[in-house]
Amino acid sequence: MQHVLSGSDTHAAQPAASALWWPAARLLLGLTLLLGLVYPLAVTGLAQWLFPAQAQGSLLQQQGRVVGSALIGQAFSKPGEFWGRPSATASTPYNGAGSGGSNLGPANPALAKAVAERIAALKAAGPLPAGPVPADLVTASASGLDPHISLAAALYQVPRVAAARQLDAGKLAQLVRQQALVAWFGSDATARVNVLQLNLALARS
Amino acid sequence: MMLQFYSLLAVFMLLLTLSARPMGAWLAPLAAGQVGPRWQTLDAALLRLAGIRDSGMGWRQYALAVLVFNLLGALLLYALQRLQGLLPFNPQGMGAVEAGSAFNTAISFVTNTNWQGYAGESTMSYFTQMAGLAVQNFLSAATGIAVAFALMRGFTRRESTDLGNFWADVLRVSVYLLLPLSLLLALVFVQQGVPQTLAAYSDYSALAGHAQTLALGPVASQEAIKLLGTNGGGFFNANSAHPFENPTELVNLLQMLAIFLIPAGLTHAFGRLAGDRRQGWALYAAMSVIFIACASGVMAAESQGNPLLAALGVDGSSGNWEGKEVRFGMAASSLFITVTTAASCGAVNAMHDSLTALGGMLPMWLMQLGEVVFGGVGSGLYGMLVFAVLAVFVAGLMVGRTPEYLGKKIEAFDMKMVALVILTTPALVLAGSAASVLLAPGLAGLANPGAHGFSEVLYAFSSAANNNGSAFAGLSANTPYYNALLGIAMWLGRFAVIVPVLALAGSLAAKKTLATTSGSMPTHGGLFIGLLVGSVLLVGALTYLPALALGPVAEHLMIWAR
Numbered sequence: 207m208q209h210v211l212s213g214s215d216t217h218a219a220q221p222a223a224s225a226l227w228w229p230a231a232r233l234l235l236g237l238t239l240l241l242g243l244v245y246p247l248a249v250t251g252l253a254q255w256l257f258p259a260q261a262q263g264s265l266l267q268q269q270g271r272v273v274g275s276a277l278i279g280q281a282f283s284k285p286g287e288f289w290g291r292p293s294a295t296a297s298t299p300y301n302g303a304g305s306g307g308s309n310l311g312p313a314n315p316a317l318a319k320a321v322a323e324r325i326a327a328l329k330a331a332g333p334l335p336a337g338p339v340p341a342d343l344v345t346a347s348a349s350g351l352d353p354h355i356s357l358a359a360a361l362y363q364v365p366r367v368a369a370a371r372q373l374d375a376g377k378l379a380q381l382v383r384q385q386a387l388v389a390w391f392g393s394d395a396t397a398r399v400n401v402l403q404l405n406l407a408l409a410r411s
Numbered sequence: 412m413m414l415q416f417y418s419l420l421a422v423f424m425l426l427l428t429l430s431a432r433p434m435g436a437w438l439a440p441l442a443a444g445q446v447g448p449r450w451q452t453l454d455a456a457l458l459r460l461a462g463i464r465d466s467g468m469g470w471r472q473y474a475l476a477v478l479v480f481n482l483l484g485a486l487l488l489y490a491l492q493r494l495q496g497l498l499p500f501n502p503q504g505m506g507a508v509e510a511g512s513a514f515n516t517a518i519s520f521v522t523n524t525n526w527q528g529y530a531g532e533s534t535m536s537y538f539t540q541m542a543g544l545a546v547q548n549f550l551s552a553a554t555g556i557a558v559a560f561a562l563m564r565g566f567t568r569r570e571s572t573d574l575g576n577f578w579a580d581v582l583r584v585s586v587y588l589l590l591p592l593s594l595l596l597a598l599v600f601v602q603q604g605v606p607q608t609l610a611a612y613s614d615y616s617a618l619a620g621h622a623q624t625l626a627l628g629p630v631a632s633q634e635a636i637k638l639l640g641t642n643g644g645g646f647f648n649a650n651s652a653h654p655f656e657n658p659t660e661l662v663n664l665l666q667m668l669a670i671f672l673i674p675a676g677l678t679h680a681f682g683r684l685a686g687d688r689r690q691g692w693a694l695y696a697a698m699s700v701i702f703i704a705c706a707s708g709v710m711a712a713e714s715q716g717n718p719l720l721a722a723l724g725v726d727g728s729s730g731n732w733e734g735k736e737v738r739f740g741m742a743a744s745s746l747f748i749t750v751t752t753a754a755s756c757g758a759v760n761a762m763h764d765s766l767t768a769l770g771g772m773l774p775m776w777l778m779q780l781g782e783v784v785f786g787g788v789g790s791g792l793y794g795m796l797v798f799a800v801l802a803v804f805v806a807g808l809m810v811g812r813t814p815e816y817l818g819k820k821i822e823a824f825d826m827k828m829v830a831l832v833i834l835t836t837p838a839l840v841l842a843g844s845a846a847s848v849l850l851a852p853g854l855a856g857l858a859n860p861g862a863h864g865f866s867e868v869l870y871a872f873s874s875a876a877n878n879n880g881s882a883f884a885g886l887s888a889n890t891p892y893y894n895a896l897l898g899i900a901m902w903l904g905r906f907a908v909i910v911p912v913l914a915l916a917g918s919l920a921a922k923k924t925l926a927t928t929s930g931s932m933p934t935h936g937g938l939f940i941g942l943l944v945g946s947v948l949l950v951g952a953l954t955y956l957p958a959l960a961l962g963p964v965a966e967h968l969m970i971w972a973r
Contacts, residue, residue: 228462229578233480256601256602278655312863390419
């Protein structure tokens with residue numbers, strides 16, 4: 207009886223576990239070679255050939271010198287520049303080799319304290335319009351490298367930048383609006399501005 | 412803002428639904444263990460090269476093969492991390508990864524969890540990223556899909572002990588499915604701005620006046636499989652929030668679609684194998700209902716903003732901005748948050764620790780449901796099928812008939828396996844969380860005070876045991892205590908589920924398939940979809956609501972009561 211059962215049950219019969227190690231190892235190493243070296247190196251080759259600028263980090267130059275990446279924010283802090291979002295990256299703000307957010311929970315007193323300090327710093331740096339502070343301008347981004355601020359946060363800084371640079375605020379606001387990118391299915395309320403590009407445009411004008 | 416969100420959600424669901432069918436058509440022959448006539452020469456050559464004889468395995472042998480393959484994979488990944496200082500492609504001169512972290516990361520990537528206890532750009536060499544982490548992104552995905560195939564075969568084969576051949580399944584899924592999809596997606600990502608280079612990090616003097624070092628690497632190739640395989644382990648610490656991993660709205664949409672693509676296609680492939688496509692669409696519908704409800708909930712919570720900051724003079728009308736990226740805003744962030752936790756992906760484009768209390772609770776709950784709302788590649792389908800068996804069992808009890816699913820009689824052994832699958836992860840999550848808030852080394856990791864601190868721990872164990880991998884990342888989890896405990900939770904959450912699923916598959920395959928009669932309960936209509944959704948939500952609610960009340964619910968009441 208026992209014999210008959212195991213006969214009808216050949217597949218389910220216990221194989222020696224050791225018989226599995228060799229095919230497993232061979233498959234693992236073969237696929238590591240294909241998926242871990244051939245694949246990424248092929249993508250690298252194709253990427254460097256088809257899209258070299260993007261593949262190397264979308265670097266931006268000013269007068270022949272690299273001054274940043276179009277995709278990565280910087281720690282602008284002078285009154286005559288537009289500022290990006292607060293950054294919680296490791297060791298220094300906008301550390302391109304140490305991305306990360308603050309991870310502060312919504313009820314954490316440390317969050318309210320940090321935001322209050324940022325509002326005070328904005329007020330100390332120059333004139334501001336009346337009304338509430340745009341939220342993205344005083345809260346840390348997820349990556350700590352966010353290249354954008356909302357259009358509202360850029361317009362909010364126009365009086366300060368205009369005063370520091372002795373420019374006409376209306377014309378400066380126009381420059382800001384020219385830089386605005388509209389979000390998918392979005393409106394003015396969800397439009398954004400790349401801070402580095404805006405400051406480069408400002409330097410050119 | 413709500414209009415923007417619902418427009419995005421509609422486009423997303425439309426594209427996903429349109430892609431489910433072609434993906435299912437691609438997956439179905441693989442699930443049946445077949446290769447198209449034009450591919451047979453290549454297939455035979457590949458099998459010969461790998462030394463594989465495509466012979467059928469019983470469920471025990473299939474399970475042993477899964478365990479052996481993944482154990483070896485974990486050992487190799489551990490060794491690569493420890494030895495990376497001696498290996499090539501290491502322009503930044505990264506040294507050996509610390510032993511506890513390497514152990515945790517090896518398990519994390521092999522189990523398709525991809526919990527990130529480390530910061531990629533300051534820890535891992537390019538070689539470890541490519542040949543270690545990315546390889547397990549492929550292989551853990553292929554393992555999950557193979558197990559789903561085995562369960563599909565269990566339902567559709569009659570009086571058979573043959574669940575297919577694990578080696579052939581892994582090889583075919585990797586080479587015919589994941590590799591071409593990844594190659595295509597990686598190139599689109601590069602075009603959009605995701606770097607792909609072996610050069611060292613870029614140093615320059617930034618326009619803002621400070622020095623800036625820019626971490627680079629072979630990012631796009633890893634990013635593509637990170638999403639397609641519902642892995643979620645980022646190249647960089649900030650994961651898909653990093654502008655180099657996820658630079659544009661288009662990439663963000665493609666990332667979300669890539670996460671759901673294979674899980675959605677698998678439901679359709681299941682329908683094809685069952686000989687009744689409505690069976691697949693019923694699963695798809697049940698998943699979609701839960702997904703759309705949760706996504707809307709997250710968006711509603713996040714667009715409320717934070718009243719504690721509004722009190723300081725911050726504009727609350729634009730939503731809760733801490734830990735979010737401007738290019739995604741509330742709409743694309745909320746959708747991504749829901750997608751990544753409904754599927755067991757765990758990539759993040761916003762920092763979940765900084766979500767509103769309820770906006771953070773929903774993703775946590777989606778993980779706790781067992782990652783069956785699309786879920787991980789493979790694991791989502793096999794998890795949902797287990798709930799489908801539970802649903803017909805409950806329905807059978809109500810009317811006093813022997814439960815059946817696809818003509819297979821559900822008996823005592825099958826229900827024991829179902830119970831094992833459904834109870835294993837909650838036990839790991841609740842016991843792990845309880846231990847960690849009682850023990851000093853567990854409490855030492857908390858970053859936020861009060862109820863939110865408990866949420867961090869609950870989220871960590873929910874994420875690990877359900878193989879998601881996202882985090883309330885304030886928790887300092889790179890400690891011996893959490894590396895060990897979460898490592899164990901990830902391993903058991905994966906393989907203590909896979910083994911009973913394969914046992915169930917073996918038991919079902921051995922049964923006769925009964926003919927459908929007027930007395931059989933249809934499992935493709937609205938009634939069954941309702942029963943299935945009800946079973947998933949009821950199990951999830953009964954198991955977790957007490958714990959959730961102590962964390963996010965308490966936090967929400969605290970914030971809004973002031």
